[in-house]
Amino acid sequence: MQNSSQDSFESLSPGSEETAGDTLTPEQAIANLQGADLGLRFYAAWWLGRFRVRDAAAVDALIIALEDEADRTPEGGYPLRRNAARALGKLGDRRAVNALIQCLECSDFYVREAAAQSLGMLEDASAIGALNKLLLNGLLLGELVPQQPDSSQPYDAILEALGSIRATESIALVKPFLEHPIPRVKYAAARAMYQLTQEAVYGETLVRALEGDDLQLRRAALADLGAIGYLPAAEAIANTLAENSLKLISLKGLLEYQVSQNPLPELSTGALKVMSLMDELL
Amino acid sequence: MTDTLQVQKLIRAVDEADSSAKLLEAVQNLAAVRRSETIPNLIATLGYNNPGAAVAAVDGLIGIGEPAVQPLLELIDGYNYGARAWAIRALAGIGDPRALNTLLDAATNDFAFSVRRAAAKGLGTIQWHKLPLDEVYHAQVQSLEALLVVSQDPEWVVRYAAVVGLQALGMATSVSQAAFLTQICSQLQQMGQQDGSVAVRARVQMALSQLPG
Numbered sequence: 491m492q493n494s495s496q497d498s499f500e501s502l503s504p505g506s507e508e509t510a511g512d513t514l515t516p517e518q519a520i521a522n523l524q525g526a527d528l529g530l531r532f533y534a535a536w537w538l539g540r541f542r543v544r545d546a547a548a549v550d551a552l553i554i555a556l557e558d559e560a561d562r563t564p565e566g567g568y569p570l571r572r573n574a575a576r577a578l579g580k581l582g583d584r585r586a587v588n589a590l591i592q593c594l595e596c597s598d599f600y601v602r603e604a605a606a607q608s609l610g611m612l613e614d615a616s617a618i619g620a621l622n623k624l625l626l627n628g629l630l631l632g633e634l635v636p637q638q639p640d641s642s643q644p645y646d647a648i649l650e651a652l653g654s655i656r657a658t659e660s661i662a663l664v665k666p667f668l669e670h671p672i673p674r675v676k677y678a679a680a681r682a683m684y685q686l687t688q689e690a691v692y693g694e695t696l697v698r699a700l701e702g703d704d705l706q707l708r709r710a711a712l713a714d715l716g717a718i719g720y721l722p723a724a725e726a727i728a729n730t731l732a733e734n735s736l737k738l739i740s741l742k743g744l745l746e747y748q749v750s751q752n753p754l755p756e757l758s759t760g761a762l763k764v765m766s767l768m769d770e771l772l
Numbered sequence: 773m774t775d776t777l778q779v780q781k782l783i784r785a786v787d788e789a790d791s792s793a794k795l796l797e798a799v800q801n802l803a804a805v806r807r808s809e810t811i812p813n814l815i816a817t818l819g820y821n822n823p824g825a826a827v828a829a830v831d832g833l834i835g836i837g838e839p840a841v842q843p844l845l846e847l848i849d850g851y852n853y854g855a856r857a858w859a860i861r862a863l864a865g866i867g868d869p870r871a872l873n874t875l876l877d878a879a880t881n882d883f884a885f886s887v888r889r890a891a892a893k894g895l896g897t898i899q900w901h902k903l904p905l906d907e908v909y910h911a912q913v914q915s916l917e918a919l920l921v922v923s924q925d926p927e928w929v930v931r932y933a934a935v936v937g938l939q940a941l942g943m944a945t946s947v948s949q950a951a952f953l954t955q956i957c958s959q960l961q962q963m964g965q966q967d968g969s970v971a972v973r974a975r976v977q978m979a980l981s982q983l984p985g
Contacts, residue, residue, distance in 0.1 A: 731796070731823060731824035732823055733823045734823070734827075734886070735885075735886055735929070738929055739929075742928075742929075742971045745970070745971050745974055746970050746971060748974075749970050749974050754964075754970075754973055754974060754977055755964075755977045757974065757977055757978060757981070761974055761978075762978060765974065765975055765978055768932070768971075768975075769893075769936050772889050772890060772892075772893040772929075772932070772933045772936060
């Protein structure tokens with residue numbers, strides 16, 4: 491759901507499919523991020539992530555922006571911190587890990603969510619302890635807290651991050667979320683459990699989700715299956731009632747996983763099968 | 773054979789569908805009869821923002837084939853971008869050479885990658901035998917040149933579709949135009965080395981292993 495393929499998802503909305511001509515340069519964006527205009531700072535933080543400006547100065551400025559106090563919503567949120575946290579995941583610089591871990595304690599839900607997503611993208615094991623701690627908010631004596639649905643923490647983002655980091659020591663904390671009443675959280679738990687155990691039962695949970703009534707949830711399941719590269723889902727992905735663009739991205743995840751197991755120029759039977767399904771969706 | 777009355781009933785079911793599930797079912801039923809009088813209704817479905825129904829309508833239009841080409845070409849202009857993508861998919865699937873100029877333009881110029889993607893695949897699967905003999909070579913050259921451009925597209929999925937199109941064009945011309953095959957294979961080999969996407973490089977390997985020679 492919220493993950494490294496989110497870019498591809500965002501880019502599917504009409505009008506934003508292609509990036510329109512943008513006049514900002516990396517230098518200007520970095521300068522804007524440190525300037526006085528709150529609107530320009532907010533946009534610059536997004537822009538640096540969107541265009542993957544992997545420049546040390548950009549990373550430094552974004553890390554500083556994670557402690558911003560100037561940009562506040564009426565409810566007390568931190569818009570600039572949210573954008574900076576999201577951008578840092580995309581830039582792939584592990585110097586951001588400690589600052590993002592600090593953000594997991596931020597009072598703003600969306601800052602915590604963005605930080606968890608980005609820590610998942612950076613795949614740094616040093617975040618596991620802090621992610622576990624946040625996840626424990628949803629648990630009481632090893633089970634989900636009785637007050638449900640509990641959406642006090644960005645559980646889906648936390649679970650996905652632990653899966654991406656391959657935090658096998660977190661399995662006991664992740665597993666109870668398979669019963670969570672919020673479908674996205676439940677899928678995130680299935681996705682993480684698959685990554686942590688490679689057991690097909692969790693992949694199958696996501697395959698069943700492809701048949702749900704809600705298009706948003708089918709899209710989420712497509713993204714999850716692509717992220718875990720679960721080959722037995724290939725046909726079901728191709729047959730899901732959703733946009734071909736999203737099915738192609740999901741199948742691309744399966745194909746990449748096949749290639750990672752069987753490097754090119756070899757092609758596994760699974761890779762050939764996935765590509766023949768992709769060809770039909772073009 | 774479905775009679776006209778039944779077709780009218782199926783068309784009415786599409787018009788009267790009041791939920792996306794009912795619309796999907798109605799369009800699937802309508803698409804299944806493969807009758808040319810359903811073409812306007814199937815084309816209208818492409819604009820409803822219901823991906824399932826659009827898939828069924830495209831399948832139906834491809835199944836109807838040639839009679840759907842002219843209405844699709846007429847309706848493609850000024851359509852919303854989602855509907856255009858579906859219409860071009862239908863044209864690409866039908867492969868009628870009257871759509872060649874539309875596909876050439878869409879593959880190289882359309883702002884929406886889903887349209888470029890569908891058009892690129894279609895450029896490889898034109899039914900060349902439907903063209904007068906003396907026009908085939910020029911049309912294939914245009915298709916090849918467009919696909920070579922499209923194989924540099926910034927979107928991975930469009931480059932992937934270009935590989936699929938190049939492979940199909942290579943297959944179709946392997947006997948008549950051996951020089952095409954040489955050029956296609958050399959382009960594919962280059963992409964196999966240089967393309968930034970694993971998925972595209974994998975599709976290149978598949979194409980190279982399936983092309984003759």
